[in-house]
Amino acid sequence: MEQDQLFERLWCGAAPMEEWTQAVSNTAITAVAENIVTIHSTYFCGSVTAIRTSAGLLLVDTANAALAGQTLAAIRRWDDSPVHTIIYTHGHVDHTGGIKVIDEEADARGLARPRIIAHRDVPRRMERYKMTQGFNSVVQGQQFNYPNYTYPVGQRQPDQVYDDTLSLMIGGERLELFHGRGETDDATFVWLPERGVLVSGDFVIWMFPNVGNPRKVQRYAAEWAESLRRMQTLKPEVLIPGHGPVIFGAARAGQVLDDGATLLESLVGQTLALMNRGCTLDEVLRSVSAPAELLAKPYLLPEYDDPEFVVRAIWHLYGGWFDGNPAHLKPAHAAELAAELAALAGGADRLAMRAAALAEGGQTRLAAHLAEFAAGAAPDDKRVQATRAQVLEHCMEQETSLMGRAFLAVYQRDAKARAAG
Ligand SMILES: [Zn+2]
Missing domain, CATH: 3.60.15.30 (Metallo-beta-lactamase domain)
Structure with a gap:
């Protein structure tokens, strides 16, 4: 009963x-x-x-x-x-x-x-x-x-x-x-x-x-x-x-x-329609949306997986790993790109500060990029790593899926350890 x-x-x-x-x-x-x-x-x-x-x-x-x-x-x-x-x-x-x-x-x-x-x-x-x-x-x-x-x-x-x-x-x-x-x-x-x-x-x-x-x-x-x-x-x-x-x-x-x-069917149909028109993965991710009334059903809540991850999986199944951005076909080493951007920005700490400001304002996606560039350019800088940890904390707060939070947490723990170390 x-x-x-x-x-x-x-x-x-x-x-x-x-x-x-x-x-x-x-x-x-x-x-x-x-x-x-x-x-x-x-x-x-x-x-x-x-x-x-x-x-x-x-x-x-x-x-x-x-x-x-x-x-x-x-x-x-x-x-x-x-x-x-x-x-x-x-x-x-x-x-x-x-x-x-x-x-x-x-x-x-x-x-x-x-x-x-x-x-x-x-x-x-x-x-x-x-x-x-x-x-x-x-x-x-x-x-x-x-x-x-x-x-x-x-x-x-x-x-x-x-x-x-x-x-x-x-x-x-x-x-x-x-x-x-x-x-x-x-x-x-x-x-x-x-x-x-x-x-x-x-x-x-x-x-x-x-x-x-x-x-x-x-x-x-x-x-x-x-x-x-x-x-x-x-x-x-x-x-x-x-x-x-x-x-x-x-x-x-x-x-x-x-x-x-x-x-x-909605996610597959939307994704394939855009792929068939020649869109890039970025355009697909920006355009596909899961029907809100279905996502709200108690037996379909996206608390473990996430619709955006599913769109990527659909893309990958039918379209392979290349996302349509030519820079991603044979990308630069992540640390080299980070160093170049840090130099342009006036230092890794400038990138980190901007990342923190974006995260505070709720723009966690942008913030995560800048925080990773900052840490990539200055991996041993404790202040940069502390900021990176804060930014990832904001990302985790905004993340609804358990898997998304779990993977973000891996890097947040890393940032915290480097900031303390
Ligand atoms: Zn099972």
Whole structure:
């Protein structure tokens, strides 16, 4: 009952997602339908859906390594039968990292380890994570401010993969798996046709779609929208998102899918129209705007990713990395450019002072450029670095997305350390 009331407050925007994370932090179970539950632990860890069948349990996703233990314990309070099959909705570690805990439980009970099914590109993703583990450790550490973070690799790979769709009958339960690209290239959503239950994976995350993340591999806005449209045609009665609470009722489920698709289609359509006219990236970024009424929906708030980042991702997908500014094709070394500009301005401190004034006046974008030029020209000047830290602080205050703030904070900490050092 309490969970229902909280849902209504989330749905109308009266409660922030932090309140939901707080409410489910000791793990919460949502009774989805007869023999189906979803387990939540925090907004930032993928939810796990368990389906009881005559062959054993089916799980969609595993939670992350840290929360898998309490998630599995919650499942065990509900049903103690062996885990028969696990479906990975995609290869992100907050959805696959719990496999070790689940396997260890099977080993301890002398049971066969569950079969894992996923899209064909999940193993390739897992191999890529091994190849780029250092980079991912840096990026993930920056994004969530985890010092000395090591990105976890080596999750058990799928036993069975599929390409576009896969129909399964397991212990009397019929499942349809659909592949689509969106946040990742390896995503699956799961449809239980006889129940009207849709498990969307991260195609629905109670947040503006995470499709523009500045330091992640290419993501797919147009295909994300296509997947949401495909889900709409299924007319789900219950929509289980990858993150956030379960959405009950065909009208609400349909609205969430429609609004998400419309928002992405708008960004893709506007960006492509400008690209097709030969605009530069600068012109595109200046002209595209996300429909305000959709951005204001409680399940589409741009608090994690940001529409501007998404426009860049769309540009990059269709147009590569060159932004249409000839100086950026083979740019000068950043320190040389900074020194040249500082000399023209009459010194790095002049640039820094102007940066501070612009930041105070709210022009944080311009201010950030000048502050970085100043620091590039005089990296060991403590006053310049202190001003740079202040400017970045203003930038962070104006930044609405968690990722934007996190990346700005990396350089703000650097500036502070240099100012003190
Ligand atoms: Zn996720």
